[in-house]
Amino acid sequence: MQWYSFLLCLATVLPVGFSAAWPTSFEQLPKNWESTVVMLEKCEERNGQHIFKPLGTGFLFHDSITKMTLITNKHVIGDRDSLFIRFNVSAEKAADGSGVLRHPCRLRDRSGKQLWLSHPNPAIDIAAVQLIKPKEKHIDFAVLEYRWFRPFDSVSVGDDIYFFGFPMLNGGEQSKGDFPIMRSGIVAFKAMQETNVSGIHIDSGTMLIDGFSFGGNSGSPVWARGDGGSKAAFVGIVAGHIPYSYHTQVKVDSIPFEIDDTTRYLSIPALDIQYQVNSGLAVVYCSDYVRQVLEELK
Numbered sequence: 001m002q003w004y005s006f007l008l009c010l011a012t013v014l015p016v017g018f019s020a021a022w023p024t025s026f027e028q029l030p031k032n033w034e035s036t037v038v039m040l041e042k043c044e045e046r047n048g049q050h051i052f053k054p055l056g057t058g059f060l061f062h063d064s065i066t067k068m069t070l071i072t073n074k075h076v077i078g079d080r081d082s083l084f085i086r087f088n089v090s091a092e093k094a095a096d097g098s099g100v101l102r103h104p105c106r107l108r109d110r111s112g113k114q115l116w117l118s119h120p121n122p123a124i125d126i127a128a129v130q131l132i133k134p135k136e137k138h139i140d141f142a143v144l145e146y147r148w149f150r151p152f153d154s155v156s157v158g159d160d161i162y163f164f165g166f167p168m169l170n171g172g173e174q175s176k177g178d179f180p181i182m183r184s185g186i187v188a189f190k191a192m193q194e195t196n197v198s199g200i201h202i203d204s205g206t207m208l209i210d211g212f213s214f215g216g217n218s219g220s221p222v223w224a225r226g227d228g229g230s231k232a233a234f235v236g237i238v239a240g241h242i243p244y245s246y247h248t249q250v251k252v253d254s255i256p257f258e259i260d261d262t263t264r265y266l267s268i269p270a271l272d273i274q275y276q277v278n279s280g281l282a283v284v285y286c287s288d289y290v291r292q293v294l295e296e297l298k
Helices: 003-011 287-297
Strands: 039-047 050-065 068-073 082-089 100-107 128-129 158-163 181-191 195-197 199-202 207-208 221-224 235-248 253-260 264-265 273-284
Touching: 050 082, 050 158, 068 287, 082 253, 128 207, 128 287, 181 273, 207 235, 273 287
Parallel strands: none
Antiparallel strands: 039 050, 039 082, 050 068, 068 128, 082 100, 158 181, 158 221, 181 207, 195 199, 207 273, 221 235, 235 273, 253 264
16 A cells, blocks of 8 residues: 555656656667668588578668668678678568569678778777668668767766677578567777777777577667667677586496396496586677778778
């Protein structure tokens, strides 16, 4: 009854429509935000057939100088000559009726020269490659712009964040196209200098977020919720998660066997098994690093 009375009192002092004063996550994001996030794939030839397999996540950026650019992680690109970007299209326009169109992205020219750039610091896992804008008018995509960037200095521990991608190399694949999965969390740690967390080197300008990132989330854009109902802002890119390893011993009882009608026992030593699980902490490189890569691309 005490809580019920408290809620009644609270209702009398809060203005009507108070809950609408704070925008939801979707209202804070730029228009068509989901269309800035794309699934990346590789193509393998098997028995004369082309087999497409997901690699990870990327997102699209554009300005008047850099033009249209794909941003992802270096480890997603790897040493490949090319990859494919899945764009959503109207179902009736898709060649296979799936609602997506695979757009080739060259990563090396015919002489083997690398066409993509990474951050000047080789330890920072960010890559960007300029794209030839798709000619098909029915492709559904949007681009991120500098006006959505928030610098590292303005991000604080405890800030609410959400990130979008294709965890476990899967997503909301539907007949109308691919739709990234949103996950949320908070900024758990900001590295102001080079340090080490759970055996992993963390550079200054790097954040840890308390939010589960899985394989496939690599390259996912990270957004911070605005204060006081202001718009959300782009604050970084997911590079992976910090694993947690632990050991345990499994004791196996001795195994009986017979030799010449005599029962004997085989002694089995305890087995030392190592497990590795997701710690729930994801590594995020700040938007300042993304901007530096884009500046290099110019």
